Amino acid sequence: MQESESDRIDGTWTGATPSMATTPRSGAAADSGAGRPKMLIMDVCGAYMRPLGGWFAIAKIVQLMNELGVDEAATRSALLRMRRKGLLEPENRPGARGLRLTDQALTALEDTDRRIFGPRPPAYLGDGWILLSFSVPEDQRAKRHVLRSQLSWLGFGNLGNGLWMAPRRMRDALKKTVEQLGFQQYVLMFEAQYTGFTELSALVGEAWDLAELATLYTEFVDWCAPIAERWQDVRSPAGPQAFIDYTLALYHWRKFPYLDPGLPKDLLPDDWAGHRAAELFFDLRNRLEAGAIDHVRKVCAF
Structure with a gap:
């Protein structure tokens, strides 16, 4: 398959987050259905392959993706696309065919992590x-x-x-x-500096479609709140369910730092759902990430 110019320029992890979507909104719109395997494979490789040595056997990736509800054919197709993008490269070890993150992927993932997990205080309106x-x-x-x-x-x-x-x-x-x-x-x-004539809050609301963004945040809160409640009293979350819940939380969350630039709080509604969404995600990350990584370590032990 021949790549277009936009494919060649856009072939980084950042340009493919939360999936291979052209824009963060097209990724948001594809949160289910045919786009889901290639979105989730990015999360699995980025969140788990790096801290566990940068290499996984293909059969183990298939097993992890199966736990997330993705079949083998869809997983292998998504892995092939990542190879074509230059994000994974083959590396076989005795008794196992595997894939390793490329240097390009590792560099891009560092940038992506800063965006997704880094502090994101609201901008100051006076800065312009x-x-x-x-x-x-x-x-x-x-x-x-x-x-x-x-x-x-x-x-x-x-x-x-x-x-x-x-x-x-x-x-x-x-x-x-x-x-x-x-x-x-x-x-x-x-x-x-903005000096008029339309109300700045109205201008910003149209430029970023804050109504749509608020709806997406509310949907995330509605999905994530019951998950967070389930783990609230669990002292040491572990096992397949910790892996599934954390991976899906990451999958649903990672579009927001790209959709939301951290606008000044003066321009946001008092009941802005983004605040609650961030609170839920980072609390769930603190609770589940270590247990999810431990589960993947056991599955991928080689």
Whole structure:
């Protein structure tokens, strides 16, 4: 299968998080159905393969994915796609065919971890905004698609007509991304303060579709709250259920740091569901991560 230009440029773990989705919203929309195996395989390889030596036997990956409800054919297809993306490479050991995370994957996972697990306090409204305007020739429209995709992954909101915005603290990340893509000739960057005329909260609500984001957060809370309650009084969570619950929590959560740029609290509703969602996820991570890793260690012992 021949890769398009956007596939080649987008072939990092970050550009494929929470799956191989083009944008974080397309990943959110594919939270079930055909897209699920390739999303979950990223979580399994990223969350467990690294702390356990960077290599798993393929048969053991199939077994873990089966515990998550994914059949062998879908798992092998997802692994093949990750190999084509340059994220996994074959490494056989006596008695076992296996896969290892590539250097490219390890580097990308470090960046992804900072985004997904790092502190994300709200931006300060007084710091202002970073604005980006771009113009890409029609005969290079694949690059236009790549740039839009990367802006979405960075958490930028779209004001329309090639104009995007984010809290000013995203300036360095934007500059790094544009330089890595080699797109400097297409992009103009500005630092700005908003002075009118539409209410800023209304403008921000449209640029990021906060109503949709609030719905997604509420859905996560509704899914995660019963899981968290189940483990609340368990002193040492372990076994397959700890692995399943933590992996699925990670799978459902990881889109949010890409959809939500950490807007100033002045622009968010008082009952913003994102606060509760973050509280639930990080509490569940603290409770279940060690037990989940221990379960995977036992399954993948070689």
